[in-house]
Amino acid sequence: MTIDDIDFNALYKQHLIACNHYHLPPDKWDKKAPKMAENLVGKPSRYNAQLMAAMQMQPDETLLDIGCGPGTFAVPLAQHCRQVYALDYSTGMLAALAEFKHALQLDNLHLLHKSWADNWDDVPAADVVLASRSTLVDDLDDMIAKICAKAKKRVYLTSVTQRHFLDEGVFSAIGRDDVGFPTYIYLLNRLYQKGIQANLNFIETESGRFMGETYEDLLASVEFSLGALNEQEKQRLAEFYRQKQQHNEPIKHGQPKWALIWWDVA
Ligand SMILES: C[S@@+](CC[C@H](N)C(=O)[O-])C[C@H]1O[C@@H](n2cnc3c(N)ncnc32)[C@H](O)[C@@H]1O
Numbered sequence: 001m002t003i004d005d006i007d008f009n010a011l012y013k014q015h016l017i018a019c020n021h022y023h024l025p026p027d028k029w030d031k032k033a034p035k036m037a038e039n040l041v042g043k044p045s046r047y048n049a050q051l052m053a054a055m056q057m058q059p060d061e062t063l064l065d066i067g068c069g070p071g072t073f074a075v076p077l078a079q080h081c082r083q084v085y086a087l088d089y090s091t092g093m094l095a096a097l098a099e100f101k102h103a104l105q106l107d108n109l110h111l112l113h114k115s116w117a118d119n120w121d122d123v124p125a126a127d128v129v130l131a132s133r134s135t136l137v138d139d140l141d142d143m144i145a146k147i148c149a150k151a152k153k154r155v156y157l158t159s160v161t162q163r164h165f166l167d168e169g170v171f172s173a174i175g176r177d178d179v180g181f182p183t184y185i186y187l188l189n190r191l192y193q194k195g196i197q198a199n200l201n202f203i204e205t206e207s208g209r210f211m212g213e214t215y216e217d218l219l220a221s222v223e224f225s226l227g228a229l230n231e232q233e234k235q236r237l238a239e240f241y242r243q244k245q246q247h248n249e250p251i252k253h254g255q256p257k258w259a260l261i262w263w264d265v266a
Contacts, residue, residue, distance in 0.1 A: 008193060009140045012186040018179045020227050021136055026115070028224060029069075030092030037070035037096035047258065048072065050203045051132060054260060055156055057081050064126035064150055066116070067134020070096035071109075078109035085124050088134075089115035120146050127153040133258070135159045136181060140190045148196075151265050158203065158258045159184035166225055167210070167252045173240035174233040178226060184259035196263055203258040210251035215241045221253060 016022045040048075051073070057063060061081050068074045068086035070093055078084040078101075086109060088094055094111050101109045112123060116137045129151040135158065137143040147155055163180025164171075171178060184200075191198045210218060218241050223229060229237065244251055 003189075004193075006189075008186050008190040012140055012182050012190070013138070015179065015182040015186070016136070016138065019181055021181065022138055024136075026090040027092075029088075029090035031220075032224075033070055033090065033092035033096045036072075036093070037099075040072040041070050041075050041096075041100060045206065047203055047205045051156070051158065051260065052076070054201065054262065055128060055130065055154075057128060061127040061153070062124075064124065064129045066129065066131040066147075068097065069093050069134070071100050073130060073132055074109060075100045075104065075106070078106040079104070082108065083126070084109045085112055085126060086110065087112040087114050087123065089113070089118075116143055116146070120149070123150060125150045125152055127151075129155045131157045133158055135187060140187060141194070144191060144194050144196070148265075154262065154264055155198075156260065156262045157187070158260050159187050160255055161202065161257045161259050162255055164225070165253055165255065166222060169240060169251075170222055170237065174222075174229065174236045176226065176233065184261060188259070188261055191261070191263075198261045198263045201260045201262075203260050205254065205256055205258065210253040218251065 013022070057077055057080060059081060062083040062085070063074075063077050063081055064085045064087065065074045065077070066087045068088050071086065074084050074086035074097060086097060088097075091113065094113055097111060100106070101111070114120070114123065117139070129147050131147070135143070160181050160183050163183060164178070165181075188198060188200060210221065215238055219229070219234065219237060222237060241251075
């Protein structure tokens with residue numbers, strides 16, 4: 001057997017099903033929208049700065065931002081570029097983005113309510129295609145085909161390097177092992193198998209921080225990744241939270257590093 005015998009899309013799908021993130025419904029993201037709008041849009045971060053620097057967007061260029069969220073990149077880039085098409089399947093995220101569009105009078109920012117999985121015939125092509133932290137798609141081949149159909153000049157995708165977004169202490173606290181998310185290596189390999197030799201860099205982030213304020217926020221973040229906890233797991237998580245509070249220790253959620261996968265369109 002050689003690496004060419006491995007179907008990285010099939011393997012990826014198996015992994016996504018195993019970690020309960022296959023067909024993730026948009027309302028899971030709707031709930032996160034207000035906090036993400038507050039924490040991400042217009043807020044300087046190492047992640048945002050490094051991705052912006054890598055993209056080198058020019059004032060005469062157009063952007064298709066897939067899984068745009070509340071506008072982390074769509075908002076600043078609409079202030080800088082010719083046209084921005086911001087696509088997301090979460091109405092909550094698009095509502096947050098619409099508020100920025102309205103407040104900043106961004107007439108060149110166009111909101112597209114669509115999923116990666118929908119028909120994209122009416123999605124405009126753009127000079128640059130971006131999918132930042134929104135590449136846990138159901139089907140890598142479909143994603144690659146859509147990106148290739150829409151990108152005129154350059155593509156930038158970011159993907160996870162670590163299998164968990166949760167503080168590792170959570171797993172020992174609640175007594176669960178979890179397969180975690182499929183990392184960037186599936187996507188990089190599948191691109192290669194599709195004839196795209198993409199570049200790979202890494203984006204270092206501030207050490208991850210749990211952005212919530214209460215135990216209920218922590219529970220919501222854990223259940224977002226792992227599905228519903230049973231009563232015993234909830235009690236153990238509450239004790240973990242109490243200990244962290246008592247010792248004034250941070251809860252380290254997040255990805256310390258993201259993979260940046262990018263290529264020039266030939
Ligand atoms: C972690 S947020 C990233 C937001 C923004 N791109 C950023 O980097 O800050 C992921 C976004 O992808 C969107 N998303 C997830 N799955 C999607 C899908 N299948 N189709 C379209 N958007 C999706 C979510 O609604 C959410 O807004």
